[in-house]
Amino acid sequence: xxxxxxxxxxxxxxxxxxxxxxxxxxxxxxxxxxxxxxxxxxxxxxxxxxxxxxxxxxxxxxxxxxxxxxxxxxxxxxxxxxxxxxxxxxxxxxxxxxxxxxxxxxxxxxxxxxxxxxxxxxxxxxxxxxxxxxxxxxxxxxxxxxxxxxxxxxxxxxxxxxxxxxxxxxxxxxxxxxxxxxxxxxxxxxxxxxxxxxxxxxxxxxxxxxxxxxxxxxxxxxxxxxxxxxxxxxxxxxxxxxxxxxxxxxxxxxxxxxxxxxxxxxxxxxxxxxxxxxxxxxxxxxxxxxxxxxxxxxxxxxxxxxxxxxxxxxxxxxxxxxxxxxxxxxxxxxxxxxxxxxxxxxxxxxxxxxxxxxxxxxxxxxxxxxxxxxxxxxxxxxxxxxxxxxxxxxxxxxxxxxxxxxxxxxxxxxxxxxxxxxxxxxxxxxxxxxxxxxxxxxxxxxxxxxxxxxxxxxxxxxxxxxxxxxxxxxxxxxxxxxxxxxxxxxxxxxxxxxxxxxxxxxxxxxxxxxxxxxx
Amino acid sequence: xxxxxxxxxxxxxxxxxxxxxxxxxxxxxxxxxxxxxxxxxxxxxxxxxxxxxxxxxxxxxxxxxxxxxxxxxxxxxxxxxxxxxxxxxxxxxxxxxxxxxxxxxxxxxxxxxxxxxxxxxxxxxxxxxxxxxxxxxxxxxxxxxxxxxxxxxxxxxxxxxxxxxxxxxxxxxxxxxxxxxxxxxxxxxxxxxxxxxxxxxxxxxxxxxxxxxxxxxxxxxxxxxxxxxxxxxxxxxxxxxxxxxxxxxxxxxxxxxxxxxxxxxxxxxxxxxxxxxxxxxxxxxxxxxxxxxxxxxxxxxxxxxxxxxxxxxxxxxxxxxxxxxxxxxxxxxxxxxxxxxxxxxxxxxxxxxxxxxxxxxxxxxxxxxxxx
Numbered sequence: 001x002x003x004x005x006x007x008x009x010x011x012x013x014x015x016x017x018x019x020x021x022x023x024x025x026x027x028x029x030x031x032x033x034x035x036x037x038x039x040x041x042x043x044x045x046x047x048x049x050x051x052x053x054x055x056x057x058x059x060x061x062x063x064x065x066x067x068x069x070x071x072x073x074x075x076x077x078x079x080x081x082x083x084x085x086x087x088x089x090x091x092x093x094x095x096x097x098x099x100x101x102x103x104x105x106x107x108x109x110x111x112x113x114x115x116x117x118x119x120x121x122x123x124x125x126x127x128x129x130x131x132x133x134x135x136x137x138x139x140x141x142x143x144x145x146x147x148x149x150x151x152x153x154x155x156x157x158x159x160x161x162x163x164x165x166x167x168x169x170x171x172x173x174x175x176x177x178x179x180x181x182x183x184x185x186x187x188x189x190x191x192x193x194x195x196x197x198x199x200x201x202x203x204x205x206x207x208x209x210x211x212x213x214x215x216x217x218x219x220x221x222x223x224x225x226x227x228x229x230x231x232x233x234x235x236x237x238x239x240x241x242x243x244x245x246x247x248x249x250x251x252x253x254x255x256x257x258x259x260x261x262x263x264x265x266x267x268x269x270x271x272x273x274x275x276x277x278x279x280x281x282x283x284x285x286x287x288x289x290x291x292x293x294x295x296x297x298x299x300x301x302x303x304x305x306x307x308x309x310x311x312x313x314x315x316x317x318x319x320x321x322x323x324x325x326x327x328x329x330x331x332x333x334x335x336x337x338x339x340x341x342x343x344x345x346x347x348x349x350x351x352x353x354x355x356x357x358x359x360x361x362x363x364x365x366x367x368x369x370x371x372x373x374x375x376x377x378x379x380x381x382x383x384x385x386x387x388x389x390x391x392x393x394x395x396x397x398x399x400x401x402x403x404x405x406x407x408x409x410x411x412x413x414x415x416x417x418x419x420x421x422x423x424x425x426x427x428x429x430x431x432x433x434x435x436x437x438x439x440x441x442x443x444x445x446x447x448x449x450x451x452x453x454x455x456x457x458x459x460x461x462x463x464x465x466x467x468x469x470x471x472x473x474x475x476x477x478x479x480x481x482x483x484x485x486x487x488x489x490x491x492x493x494x495x496x497x498x499x500x501x502x503x504x505x506x507x508x509x510x511x512x513x514x515x516x517x518x519x
Numbered sequence: 520x521x522x523x524x525x526x527x528x529x530x531x532x533x534x535x536x537x538x539x540x541x542x543x544x545x546x547x548x549x550x551x552x553x554x555x556x557x558x559x560x561x562x563x564x565x566x567x568x569x570x571x572x573x574x575x576x577x578x579x580x581x582x583x584x585x586x587x588x589x590x591x592x593x594x595x596x597x598x599x600x601x602x603x604x605x606x607x608x609x610x611x612x613x614x615x616x617x618x619x620x621x622x623x624x625x626x627x628x629x630x631x632x633x634x635x636x637x638x639x640x641x642x643x644x645x646x647x648x649x650x651x652x653x654x655x656x657x658x659x660x661x662x663x664x665x666x667x668x669x670x671x672x673x674x675x676x677x678x679x680x681x682x683x684x685x686x687x688x689x690x691x692x693x694x695x696x697x698x699x700x701x702x703x704x705x706x707x708x709x710x711x712x713x714x715x716x717x718x719x720x721x722x723x724x725x726x727x728x729x730x731x732x733x734x735x736x737x738x739x740x741x742x743x744x745x746x747x748x749x750x751x752x753x754x755x756x757x758x759x760x761x762x763x764x765x766x767x768x769x770x771x772x773x774x775x776x777x778x779x780x781x782x783x784x785x786x787x788x789x790x791x792x793x794x795x796x797x798x799x800x801x802x803x804x805x806x807x808x809x810x811x812x813x814x815x816x817x818x819x820x821x822x823x824x825x826x827x828x829x830x831x832x833x834x835x836x837x838x839x840x841x842x843x844x845x846x847x848x849x850x851x852x853x854x855x856x857x858x859x860x861x862x863x864x865x866x867x868x869x870x871x872x873x874x875x876x877x878x879x880x881x882x883x884x885x886x887x888x889x890x891x
Contacts, residue, residue: 311790312793312820313789313790313791313793313812313820314790314820315819315820315833315834316833317822317833318833318834319819319833319834329834329835332816332817332834332835332849333835333836333848333849334849335849336816336849336851337816337817337849341817401833402822402824402831402832402833402836403832403833403834403835403836403848404836414824415824415826415827417827418847420838420846420847420848421846421847422846422847422848507849507851508851511851513851513852513878514878514879516851518851
């Protein structure tokens with residue numbers, strides 16, 4: 001259902017630059033792998049032989065010439081600038097791989113060498129040694145592909161994401177599947193954290209996200225949502241959150257592997273101190289300058305997303321909270337405002353405050369670790385990543401008019417029909433199961449829900465104790481456990497309620513609108 | 520600040536007496552020594568360093584004693600040196616040390632000690648003579664490091680301060696005398712507040728005289744501030760009683776019932792009045808009713824979607840049938856109805872002041888709808 005053209009000259013120009021940018025990143029990665037002195041975290045270069053291959057001067061010069069002139073031509077003729085930059089990128093990609101391959105061949109002849117910086121050994125826990133020529137070749141290849149895609153757009157050829165794909169993704173991305181996939185991905189991230197921590201796989205994931213993003217931008221509706229000034233920062237948020245999560249996870253994986261081998265962890269190796277002057281102050285100064293420039297450019301390029309004057313009888317459709325509250329707004333879809341707006345946020349805040357008192361595990365103090373703090377890490381990250389960040393993404397990109405759920409490539413149809421008929425648990429119990437009308441006495445009517453809720457809070461703590469928390473109670477005492485169990489149950493109530501809403505259209509477990517009490 | 524000694528003072532006195540009669544623990548300085556050397560360290564529990572409070576008290580005592588000790592010793596060489604002037608006139612001539620008490624000093628005791636020493640300082644010259652007979656028990660007073668040996672900057676500052684105010688001390692001594700006299704009976708020295716007060720007043724008076732303009736300014740400032748505060752409060756209070764109260768009327772005529780077609784949701788009054796007039800069949804009856812445009816979930820205004828025949832909220836997706844009954848999304852209860860009545864001219868009047876909620880069974884109220 002397309003009301004607008006997917007590709008316009010402006011979009012194609014932007015896409016050609018987007019792919020060029022991705023290509024440059026990959027060419028640089030290739031050159032880094034080929035020429036860089038890769039020293040892994042926690043490894044010392046002191047006992048390694050020197051790096052014997054370095055970037056040839058002619059390549060360095062010519063790359064800078066291409067990029068320099070490219071930059072210059074940005075002001076004069078943007079087309080010429082594009083081709084200059086593209087040529088420089090291709091040159092860099094080709095020759096860094098070629099050099100790596102050539103050197104590998106040389107090195108394979110003299111075997112008696114001691115370990116050298118040429119043979120890169122990733123950090124402990126990350127995996128086996130990697131072959132520079134192969135990795136360099138892969139990134140060069142990716143760089144060439146991206147460059148080719150960009151050039152195709154620059155030459156005026158139109159290609160867009162196949163409609164088949166879009167439909168498939170739209171169909172797959174219901175609220176249910178989106179949330180379920182996020183949860184599964186989160187579990188996978190923790191279980192396969194050794195793979196995730198691998199820099200090569202992470203870089204590959206980054207490339208896939210570029211490809212996905214670039215292809216998606218060919219869709220009008222996707223572009224429309226993503227390029228809203230409101231939503232641009234959320235794209236940044238995806239990459240920032242992903243990056244910081246990854247870097248913490250990687251260091252934790254390395255630390256865990258090191259400690260398993262009896263080695264000191266990374267934080268013990270590095271000196272914690274740095275000179276305030278000039279090191280820290282200069283760093284801060286540079287960060288301040290860059291941040292200021294970035295904000296100024298941003299505010300010039302993207303207009304402030306102001307809307308119509310506020311009115312008590314007209315709300316924008318959809319009416320979205322500020323991005324940082326979109327998780328809360330999504331919670332409000334599943335709960336009474338009293339619950340989602342007051343009780344649950346209070347528990348979030350109280351839970352945060354209670355953390356230091358509940359957490360009696362002294363491991364992980366001053367260093368990254370997952371193994372020693374599995375429960376704390378996974379619980380917090382689930383609450384933050386899935387129950388907050390993912391809900392922000394969902395609210396930003398996938399909630400459309402009338403707060404309906406829309407796929408990323410779906411037209412925001414004001415009249416999208418989503419047949420929903422939410423029912424309370426009392427309806428299900430009395431009318432559907434017992435085939436009788438609901439009793440008029442409120443407490444009897446809501447008895448099933450009340451018993452269920454009470455059971456949830458009364459039985460589950462005991463069950464959890466028996467299955468998971470015996471050791472914790474021994475160590476930390478019963479009161480701490482009670483608080484922890486309550487907080488956990490409240491946290492779990494959100495996904496539980498969401499799933500119930502999606503699966504059986506459950507509105508409220510206990511519904512007493514007469515007294516504004518709905519759970 | 521009456522002359523009457525209070526419990527604390529008596530207690531302090533008694534303790535001082537006991538301490539001095541019991542023995543030499545408070546270590547009066549050797550008589551021959553011209554300068555009292557017995558530092559607070561002597562009187563302090565040996566096991567720990569001085570606390571800040573103790574240092575302060577000590578500093579005051581020393582300063583008091585050190586300064587006037589010279590003239591005093593000139594007059595009565597034997598006594599003056601030992602009986603630091605503080606001893607003769609101060610109320611807590613003997614400052615009980617934590618060591619003697621077996622507990623830390625209370626705030627009151629510290630205060631008393633500080634006052635005593637201050638008073639003693641000023642009363643010194645006069646007291647010196649009397650001290651010969653009476654001072655013995657009092658010799659236990661905190662005699663503190665002399666100027667030359669002061670290491671704590673606080674001592675120094677205090678000493679300087681006391682030196683600065685010394686000239687006034689002579690006057691205060693007159694006041695101190697009666698108190699000193701009483702001590703001729705071989706009683707433990709009584710607390711003499713007068714001396715202390717007089718000494719204090721001496722300084723205070725001079726302070727006041729020198730700074731009358733400043734005080735006047737302070738008074739002026741506070742007065743102005745208070746007046747401004749009162750005026751502002753009055754303004755604020757006035758604000759709650761506006762001259763014109765633009766409260767919209769709660770009733771509006773929406774026209775005769777014949778004007779509304781079957782199944783119609785009239786949105787004419789949504790923007791300004793916040794209700795829809797709906798003609799629809801509810802409970803098997805064709806009727807007119809006015810539905811509030813406030814979502815019962817969180818108060819957003821839902822939109823009427825003709826094609827789907829439902830009200831749909833843009834904020835969290837609550838949906839309501841044309842009857843106003845909620846069926847999807849988080850809204851916990853149906854939209855509210857407003858009161859309807861037929862005016863004398865046959866026009867329907869909507870009264871927003873009266874609400875009817877379905878979950879309370881109020882939709883059966885004949886005022887909540889008009890049968891058509």
